Amino acid sequence: MVIKTMKMSMSHCLLLVLVAGAQADWASTTVANRTAGQTLEEAVKKRLEAQSHTIEHFHMEDIHSFYWWDSKIEEDQEVRATIDSEVPFATLMEAIAAEHPYDLPMIVSSALPPEGEAAAADAPAVELKYVMGMALVNGTTAEIAQGLAKSIVEVKYAACAQVEKHGDSGNDFYITLKTLSASKEQVVVDFGGLEFEWMPIRANKAYEKWLEDNVIIRSHAGEL
Ligand SMILES: *[C@@H]1O[C@H](CO)[C@@H](O)[C@H](O)[C@H]1NC(C)=O
Ligand SMILES: *[C@@H]1O[C@H](CO)[C@@H](O)[C@H](O)[C@H]1NC(C)=O
Numbered sequence: 307m308v309i310k311t312m313k314m315s316m317s318h319c320l321l322l323v324l325v326a327g328a329q330a331d332w333a334s335t336t337v338a339n340r341t342a343g344q345t346l347e348e349a350v351k352k353r354l355e356a357q358s359h360t361i362e363h364f365h366m367e368d369i370h371s372f373y374w375w376d377s378k379i380e381e382d383q384e385v386r387a388t389i390d391s392e393v394p395f396a397t398l399m400e401a402i403a404a405e406h407p408y409d410l411p412m413i414v415s416s417a418l419p420p421e422g423e424a425a426a427a428d429a430p431a432v433e434l435k436y437v438m439g440m441a442l443v444n445g446t447t448a449e450i451a452q453g454l455a456k457s458i459v460e461v462k463y464a465a466c467a468q469v470e471k472h473g474d475s476g477n478d479f480y481i482t483l484k485t486l487s488a489s490k491e492q493v494v495v496d497f498g499g500l501e502f503e504w505m506p507i508r509a510n511k512a513y514e515k516w517l518e519d520n521v522i523i524r525s526h527a528g529e530l
Contacts (some may be wrong), residue, residue, distance in 0.1 A: 331395040332363075333415045334388045335402055336468075340366055342407060343387040344371060350389060350398075359397070363390035370452055372459040373466040374520040379459055386468065399510055412453075412466070412513050414438065414484065417506040424528035436509060436517055437490060439464070439483040439502035442472060451479035454500065463493050465520035484509075486521045 337343045343366045351361050367386045372379055379516045391398050402413050417434060443451045448469070455467035464483035472478040474507070481500065490504055509517070 322338050331393065331415055332388055332390045333395060333398045333402055334386055335406065335413050336369070336371065336384045336386050337407065338382075338384060340385055346387060346402070346405055346407070350401045353401045353405065354391065354393065354397075357397075357470050359391060359393045361389055361391050364388070367470050369468040369470045370448070370455075371466060371468045372452075372456045374459065374462070379456065381456070384416065384468075386470070395508065403510055410512055410516060412484070412509065413507040414507045414513070417508040435487055436508045436514060437483075437485060437487045437504045438507045439480050439490070439493065439504050441484065441500040442503045443479045443481060443500065445477050447477070447478065448479065449481055450496050451481060454497070455481045458493065458497060461496075462520060462522040463489050463496070465517045469504050484517060486517060488521065489521050489522045492524055 335346070347361070347364045354361060365388055369384050369386050371382050371384050373382075374380070388506045389398065389402070399413045399415075401486055403411060417436070443454065448471075451469050455469045458464050458481075461492070464485035466484045468482045470482070471482050472480050483502070484507070485493070487504075487506070490502075493500075493502060508514075
């Protein structure tokens with residue numbers, strides 16, 4: 307990589323974040339509430355410490371989520387918990403999966419971008435099949451932000467959408483989707499008012515399968 311100026315562009319920063327995410331790792335999951343999040347953190351910490359690993363950082367956000375379950379849309383107030391550690395994602399994922407209270411937890415992290423030439427030469431090839439999309443919805447109400455999130459899940463352009471508050475105004479929200487890479491185009495065409503930023507992700511195998519089972523790629527976008 308040739309960096310011509312001292313000042314790094316935003317895209318370089320993003321690339322470095324994604325590349326860093328491929329080795330030393332963070333993982334995000336969802337739980338029912340903050341108490342459950344704390345319990346999970348303590349259990350994962352114990353498990354990693356037993357293998358001489360540590361948790362570097364842990365944080366939680368309140369989210370309102372929409373997702374498909376048993377052929378219908380579920381709507382929940384949940385907590386997203388993110389754990390940073392120096393261990394590879396596979397180790398972190400295993401520890402979280404072993405302690406998680408859900409039957410089918412979401413355990414996600416970033417994957418390499420296609421142009422991730424900075425990855426170690428011996429790093430395994432990364433499948434860029436799954437993505438997370440994030441869009442800021444400004445100056446609106448929680449009902450409207452949640453309505454948008456729900457409608458993206460209703461048409462199965464994403465298997466899961468989470469809405470969280472951004473800042474203190476009470477009028478700005480982030481919508482975060484988990485979906486297949488192949489769904490990005492239809493989201494952009496049919497929900498064009500939302501400007502999603504996409505990040506390739508990887509997840510526990512069961513969650514990846516669940517994403518595949520709950521996203522529909524329509525033959526041509528704009529069909530709705
Ligand atoms: C938090 O969630 C757990 C289930 O994971 C539940 O048993 C518990 O009652 C909840 N606590 C609160 C304060 O809602
Ligand atoms: C949305 O609001 C945030 C502050 O909460 C601001 O930083 C951002 O520029 C705004 N974006 C748009 C598109 O208005």
